[in-house]
Structures are given as structure tokens and as C-alpha cells.
Amino acid sequence: MTTPTTDDHAFTREAQLAKLTAGELFDLFVVGGGATGLGVAVDAASRGYRVALCEQSDFGKGTSSRSTKLVHGGVRYLEQGHVGLVRSALYERGLLRQNAPHLVARLPTIVPLYRWWEPFYYRIGLAVYDLLAGRLGFGRSHRLSRAATLQRLSNLNGDGLTGGVCYFDGVFDDTRLLIDLAQTAVQHGAACANYTRVDGFLYDGPKIIGAKVTDLESGAMHTVQAKVVVNAAGPFGDAVRTLSDPDADPWIQPSQGTHIVLDRSFMRSDAAMIIPKTSDGRVVFAVPWHDRLLVGTTDTARDDTPLEPQPLASEIDFLLETVAEYLTNKPTRDDIQSVFAGLRPRVKQGESKATGKLGRDHQVRVDDAGLVTVLGGKWTTYRKMAEDCVDRCAELGRLAPAACKTASLPIVAPQSDDTTAFRHYGANAAAVRALIESDQALAERLDPELLYTVGEAVWAIRHEMARTVEDVLSRRLRVLLLDAAAAMRMAPRVAELIAAERGYDATWVADETERFNGVARGYLASASGERN
Secondary structure, three states: OOOOOOOOOOOOHHHHHHHHOOOOEEEEEEEOOOHHHHHHHHHHHHOOOOEEEEEOOOOOOOOOOOOOOEEOOOHHHHHOOOHHHHHHHHHHHHHHHHHOOOOOEEEEEEEEEOOOOHHHHHHHHHHHHHHHHHHHOOOOOEEEOHHHHHHHOOOEOOOOOOEEEEEEEEEOOHHHHHHHHHHHHHHOOOEEEEOEEEEEEEEEOOEEEEEEEEEOOOOOEEEEEEEEEEEOOHHHHHHHHHOOOOOOOOOEEEEEEEEEEEEHHHHOOOOEEEEOOOOOOOOEEEEEEOOEEEEEOOOEEOOOOOOOOOOOHHHHHHHHHHHHOOEOOOOOHHHOOEEEEEEEEEEOOOOOOOOOOOOOOEEEEEOOOOOEEEEEOOHHHHHHHHHHHHHHHHHHOOOOOOOOOHHHOOOOOOOOOOOHHHHHHHHHHHHHHHHHHOOHHHHOEOOOOOOOEHHHHHHHHHHOOOOOHHHHHHHHOOHHHHOHHHHHHHHHHHHHHHHHHHOOOHHHHHHHHHHHHHHHHHHOHHHOOOOO
């Protein structure tokens, strides 16, 4: 076992790739750099196990950067009778706020009431929700008068409104938490590298003992040996399984969730709104996030798992029509500043493709070759998923016994409270501020419409493994999800910053800008339609 240190390796791709390919025999090799994979890496490394992780694209590219930004127990699952799932998720919600208070904030959530019986129905359900949260609860739900509801939710349709019920969940920035998880794993000795693709496995007889890995930047191929290999690729988990067994039956039924992002003026409030009854049976949230209003999500079954899923025109229309019923100022497609879709790795049940009734329970399965696959789950329960997975890996790989530590393990946090403007940079908040203050040019804004600076992009390039314009503008600064048009305006400048740091030429800048714009056009509502 290794002893965690704070300077084990720098959080740069060069340092992490060197450690990954140094020929070490790892205890665990993890495929997938989303919430589940990085959760497994943190759990295993903090126990003292030797851990390596590969992500074929950027951390969170596939699905973990496209959530509804809620840390929650799942109110709708309580209505469906999944009490155990809700209790577990509420417990994990509390631990996440405890261990990452710089990234998880309490979010008042209001249910507007329009029918006489609704106060009784929702108060009873939310009282159970509060009870299940126990000592880690975020606050007690309570009834709101009609006037208080209208005051809390500006622009709410008051016709027929009788009042509201307020309960508490959490809101977070998914990929900021993801980067902090990666840093936590590295601090405990793990090797985590993005843009490294697993193209096959190594075998000792019928058993998997490692993987064949391609560095997608250099094209170099490497072999990485490990006692246990973990498939934590989320919606792409079945594709990873076919590397070992081309005839493997699918275990995952992917579904797509689409979100639209509006100006905050459509509902300027510190509270979210939940629409509990919609035409497709899902709940829809309107969530204040980074001074925008995020509305989602849909639930559409898919037969494929694209890395960049495209929102359907019907999904966008559904969200607009649903939220418009509750707002006096009705948003249209022209008001959408960004639209994005993410995939959910639901556990397949028989031949049915219906996803609306599938829960978010997780499973850990081991196939005949010894590949450990983590299925299902959701962001809020990533820690418990990782704990269960590592427990199984320790048994399978005959690793030295070590207790899980993540229930009380802090995720890297700011070292100073005097970093309010940069709190979303976690442990790096003070360093980001110092970098920006060191040079006036770094304090310049990337676009006059948003607060993001040149220095923030430079920090992401130098210290957070951002390799492309998309990495910077989608998953480090979140601009693409907030305002796709602004992200396209910023792209040439960010490409120039990357080129200056990496030694790339003007041709690369032009090509990279166009590549990003090709992706960003899919986030414009005007360009979204039925998928190809």
C-alpha cells in the first residue's frame, strides 16, 4: 500500500500519464473518469490501494457534466415507493455537503399549489422526506401562503394559486466537484489521466489482469497491469464489456435528459421550483445556477450512446411548454441561451425500453473474466457506489483489508475563506486569485457579457488538465452550458491561450476553434432538432 502525500504528483496530464505508464502493478485500474470512476479512485486510493484511472475524453465529458445540478434524495422516487433508495440518497446528500461545503449549497425548493388537496398530499410526503434525512437533513419543509409563494418565486403564475410548500435539497457544480475529486484521488497517490483510451484488456488465461491503453494525444500505446479492473464507464459500460466479450448481453438501458438554460429574469429567486406532475410523468425543476435559470429534465430512451448527445426538438418544446404553464413571462426558443443533453446509465430490466419508471439504484457485477462493472446510480450516490465497488474489488483481488474512509474524507477545499469570488475553484481558490492579481492582462474578461477572466482559463490549462477549448469553456468555466453564443465568441482567445502554453501554431488555433464551434452549435436552440 502507498501512503498518501500532498505532493505525490502534480495535477497535470504529463505527470499523471508518466505515473500511469511507469510499469507499476496497480491494485485497481479504473476505466472511466466520471463521477463513478473518480469516486472509485478516491475511495480506493484513500484506503491505501495503488490506483490508476483512464478517461477516453475529458473528465465528465460523457455524462457527469450534464446533470440537473442537484444533490438530492429524489422526491419522485419516494412517490414510487423506493424508500430505501431515497433514504440512502439523503444520507449521501448530507455527507456530500459535509465533505465539500465549498461546492454544495442548501437549496430551498418550492412546490406551487393550485388544487385544494395538494397541501395535505405534499406536506405528508415531504414530512417523510425530512424524516428519512435524519440528522443530516438540510432543513424542515414548511407551508407557504399564496403571498409568500409569489414573493419567493418572481414571475410565478398566480391564477388559481393557493400557496406552496418549501423543502430543502442541495445544488452544486458537477464538474467543479469532479475536478476536486480527481485532485483528491491524486493527493492520495492515484494516477488519473484524461484522453487515454482503453482499447482492449490483458489476460492471464481467461482472467483480465490489465488493459491496453492509447494516449490519444501522442498515439503511443501502453499496457497497464492491475489486480482488478473496474468498468466505471457509466452509459458506455456495455461498450467496455464488449472489449472482453463481443457477445455480451447489454446491462444498461441508456436514457437522455435534456436541459434548457434561460436568463435568470424568468424566475429571479434564491429558490428552485419543482413541477411535480408533467405530461410525460417526470418532475421538472427550474433551478437557479450560476446566475441563470436551468430547466430540466426530460427522460427519453435511446438505443445508442453518443459522446455528444443532441437534444431533440420535442424535448426542448416539452420543457418550454411545461415551464410556461407556471410563469407569467413565457420563454420561447429565442430566449434559450444554451441547451444540453446527458445520458443516464439505467440498469436494464428485461426487453423494455421504458425509462421513466426505472429507479436509480446501483449494482456491482463481476463477469466471467473478472471485470468489475458498476451499473446505475446517480451523482448524489457516487460515494456509496464507489464504496460498494471497492469492497468487492478488495475481495476479488485479495487486497489487504482496509476500511472505507470517504464518509468523513474532505474533498479538497479552499485553504482560505478570503477567496469568495473564486470559491468554485475549491482548493485552488487562493492560487487562482493570486495568479489573476499578478498580471493585469490575466484580469481581462474573456467576454464582456460574462465575468470569466483570461487568468481563469490559464489556470485551467496549466493546473487542471484542460487540453482543449471545450475542456476550458464547457467543463472548467461552464460557459458553454450557460451561454453557447458567448462560448463561441470566447473560443478563438482560449485557443490562443492553449497554443501559447503548449507551443501550438496558428493552424492549430484555427482548427481547434472550428472544432469547438462545431460542438457548440449543438448547444444553440436554433440548431437543435431531431437527432441523426
